[in-house]
Amino acid sequence: MDLKTLTSLSGVSGDEYEVRDGIIKELDSMGVSYECDVLGNVIARKGNKGPKVIIDAHMDEVGLVITYIEKNGFLRFATVGGIDSRVLVSKRVLIGKHRTPGVIGAKAIHLQERDERNRVIPSDQLFIDIGASSKEEAERKVKQGDYVIFDTEYEELSDGIVKAKGLDDRVGCAILLEVLKEPWEDINLYAVFATQEEVGLRGAKVAAYGIEPDMGLAIEGTVCADIPGTDKEFQATRLGQGAALSIMDSGSIPNRAMLKELIRLAKENDIPVQFREATSGGNDAAAIQQARAGCPVASVSVPCRYIHTPCSLMSMSDFEAAKQLVIAFLKSVEGGFRP
Amino acid sequence: MDIKQFLKDASMAHGVSGFEFADIAKIVQERMSGLVDEIRTDALGNIIGVRYGDTTDPLRPKVMLAGHMDEIGLMVTKIEEGGFLRFTQVGGVDPRILPGHEVIVYGKKPLTGIIGVKPPHLTSREEAARAHKMSDLFIDVGMPEEMVRDLVRVGDVVTFKRQVSELTSDVLAGKSFDDRAGVAVMLVCLEELKRYKVAADVYAVATTQEEVGLRGAMVSTYGIIPDIGIAIDVCHAETPGVPDWKTSSMGKGPALTQGANIHPKVYQGLERAAKELGIPVQPDVAPAATGTDAWAMQVARCGVATGLVSIPERYMHTSVETLSISDVEKAGRLIARFISSVDACFVKELKKWT
Numbered sequence: 001m002d003l004k005t006l007t008s009l010s011g012v013s014g015d016e017y018e019v020r021d022g023i024i025k026e027l028d029s030m031g032v033s034y035e036c037d038v039l040g041n042v043i044a045r046k047g048n049k050g051p052k053v054i055i056d057a058h059m060d061e062v063g064l065v066i067t068y069i070e071k072n073g074f075l076r077f078a079t080v081g082g083i084d085s086r087v088l089v090s091k092r093v094l095i096g097k098h099r100t101p102g103v104i105g106a107k108a109i110h111l112q113e114r115d116e117r118n119r120v121i122p123s124d125q126l127f128i129d130i131g132a133s134s135k136e137e138a139e140r141k142v143k144q145g146d147y148v149i150f151d152t153e154y155e156e157l158s159d160g161i162v163k164a165k166g167l168d169d170r171v172g173c174a175i176l177l178e179v180l181k182e183p184w185e186d187i188n189l190y191a192v193f194a195t196q197e198e199v200g201l202r203g204a205k206v207a208a209y210g211i212e213p214d215m216g217l218a219i220e221g222t223v224c225a226d227i228p229g230t231d232k233e234f235q236a237t238r239l240g241q242g243a244a245l246s247i248m249d250s251g252s253i254p255n256r257a258m259l260k261e262l263i264r265l266a267k268e269n270d271i272p273v274q275f276r277e278a279t280s281g282g283n284d285a286a287a288i289q290q291a292r293a294g295c296p297v298a299s300v301s302v303p304c305r306y307i308h309t310p311c312s313l314m315s316m317s318d319f320e321a322a323k324q325l326v327i328a329f330l331k332s333v334e335g336g337f338r339p
Numbered sequence: 340m341d342i343k344q345f346l347k348d349a350s351m352a353h354g355v356s357g358f359e360f361a362d363i364a365k366i367v368q369e370r371m372s373g374l375v376d377e378i379r380t381d382a383l384g385n386i387i388g389v390r391y392g393d394t395t396d397p398l399r400p401k402v403m404l405a406g407h408m409d410e411i412g413l414m415v416t417k418i419e420e421g422g423f424l425r426f427t428q429v430g431g432v433d434p435r436i437l438p439g440h441e442v443i444v445y446g447k448k449p450l451t452g453i454i455g456v457k458p459p460h461l462t463s464r465e466e467a468a469r470a471h472k473m474s475d476l477f478i479d480v481g482m483p484e485e486m487v488r489d490l491v492r493v494g495d496v497v498t499f500k501r502q503v504s505e506l507t508s509d510v511l512a513g514k515s516f517d518d519r520a521g522v523a524v525m526l527v528c529l530e531e532l533k534r535y536k537v538a539a540d541v542y543a544v545a546t547t548q549e550e551v552g553l554r555g556a557m558v559s560t561y562g563i564i565p566d567i568g569i570a571i572d573v574c575h576a577e578t579p580g581v582p583d584w585k586t587s588s589m590g591k592g593p594a595l596t597q598g599a600n601i602h603p604k605v606y607q608g609l610e611r612a613a614k615e616l617g618i619p620v621q622p623d624v625a626p627a628a629t630g631t632d633a634w635a636m637q638v639a640r641c642g643v644a645t646g647l648v649s650i651p652e653r654y655m656h657t658s659v660e661t662l663s664i665s666d667v668e669k670a671g672r673l674i675a676r677f678i679s680s681v682d683a684c685f686v687k688e689l690k691k692w693t
Contacts, residue, residue, distance in 0.1 A: 086438050086456070086467070086471060089435055089436045090436035090654070090657040091440070092501070092504055101506055103504055103661065105657065105659055106435070107581055107654075109432070109433040109655070110575070112433070118469075119470055120467070125580055129659075129661055130506050131509075151504075158480075158486060163441075225461050226421070228420075228421070229475055230461075280460050305453075305479065306455045310440075311453050313455070
């Protein structure tokens with residue numbers, strides 16, 4: 001399944017149905033065996049010799065959930081996952097299974113006090129308008145608890161630069177599917193399409209407990225702030241400069257032997273890599289590392305500008321690099337690498 | 340005429356103030372052509388459709404309608420290292436709607452861009468508590484710098500990239516309904532006029548540059564020399580967080596403005612037309628400037644008797660302006676009815692104040 005299809009699917013944390021169904025259909029057509037667990041993770045299997053290795057990508061994306069329907073038909077919502085509420089104003093959204101269109105309105109500039117423009121609109125003052133004039137009318141289309149995604153189309157902006165919602169972490173899901181196309185034999189490969197990463201790495205936590213892996217590799221769409229106004233030392237990663245390797249983030253410190261091996265493999269295979277020069281943010285590697293008695297982990301990421309906003313941007317060359325590096329690493333495990 | 344389709348097409352068309360010729364003007368001209376006797380344009384790009392009166396009286400009254408076809412937008416001011424674009428606003432743009440917004444940069448070809456912001460992971464609590472200023476923001480067109488420099492120049496205009504959302508069969512949300520909705524009202528009115536015997540010559544003007552100072556209306560009124568000028572614009576509809584007394588209701592009929600900018604007899608005439616048709620209208624009171632083309636029309640040459648009909652709209656000057664199609668249709672019908680009542684006698688009365 002290509003990125004365009006993957007990013008078009010709806011999968012706010014806890015509501016990963018569409019993504020899961022899509023991935024399961026793809027696994028079926030590829031003839032790859034899998035099972036689902038009680039948190040909704042999809043765990044695909046390949047190979048049955050050697051160490052147990054998890055490769056993890058999360059299916060969920062940040063979004064909104066409807067918390068209340070006002071008398072006059074406006075919808076109140078909460079954010080699911082880390083969203084800066086400043087990006088929500090004047091955006092289009094799709095609500096619930098039937099993708100009811102809505103817009104996040106804001107007070108007209110003409111009706112604002114002079115200094116209002118300098119203040120952030122508090123998230124409890126934001127609402128979604130679906131054109132309903134009463135609660136009853138609204139309830140014919142949406143209900144409390146419906147999940148909300150950004151209405152963003154996939155688009156290639158220039159050669160290899162892609163714009164979409166939810167690249168964090170459909171890009172990882174796409175890589176996992178690619179990796180599963182390879183023949184794997186001397187490895188017990190567990191490809192975990194995880195749920196609920198954005199609300200606390202919860203899918204990966206239970207998946208890793210169940211699998212009890214010997215090592216884990218998280219594949220992420222990660223922060224990239226190589227943009228004006230952000231000093232070089234705070235940019236984290238740079239678009240088009242290769243797969244990003246974590247040195248340390250807020251949740252885990254990658255195993256040094258694994259990290260060294262990834263760097264060695266990148267050099268040996270001419271795969272462009274960069275370090276993720278930030279310690280903030282975390283990913284499923286943290287949950288995998290701490291499952292049961294623990295295991296070594298590392299992260300390979302694709303830099304994505306503007307993640308956790310309605311539209312993010314990535315470079316296909318970074319995607320390709322991350323994919324190549326993951327495959328090279330797993331081959332190395334088959335060849336005997338152990339952390 | 341399929342007014343919903345026109346609203347959708349017009350909303351998504353490009354036409355930032357001063358650049359109406361790029362796209363929207365063509366659409367307006369095309370849709371207006373079957374409804375008027377002749378169409379002309381002037382030096383500021385106004386599109387003037389003339390429907391001559393149904394009498395041979397050489398002293399036919401002239402009624403001018405004005406709906407502005409320009410929209411607010413952005414303009415490129417600098418190409419930064421890395422190919423990022425800095426910009427300024429054309430018309431009143433609240434910078435707080437911009438972060439995370441998609442735009443179209445009209446360079447050598449239209450380019451999709453993103454007004455990007457740092458991800459929350461790298462944003463400090465203090466930063467997140469501050470609203471973005473326009474000067475902090477930039478557009479990312481996802482291209483190497485050389486390519487950007489080849490395709491984009493300082494001064495290129497930028498619009499919001501925004502599909503129209505059909506929220507219900509009657510409610511649309513999108514950009515630039517301010518004031519393409521007014522243009523739509525004129526088209527409905529012209530269509531409706533086919534049903535009437537009209538004494539007056541009607542000048543339907545899709546005006547330019549309203550958002551930067553009512554400039555199109557200023558010069559087109561001078562050129563036309565109308566007896567009566569009716570501006571058609573949008574007004575604020577109810578919005579959470581805004582007191583009711585500052586807004587009208589969406590879907591409950593057009594708003595009719597009273598105040599210094601409005602000739603009382605034109606107001607009364609519009610009100611009467613609404614009553615005759617059984618169209619509900621909402622009162623709107625403006626003590627002085629209405630912020631619409633009516634303000635410029637009123638003082639053109641030796642004065643024009645003005646009226647103002649407005650479509651209630653939520654979230655004005657955002658990219659999700661929301662309105663009811665029924666209000667647009669009602670406004671068009673009511674203005675047509677009013678026009679049909681205008682004759683030499685009515686015009687004469689406009690100067691009688693005692």
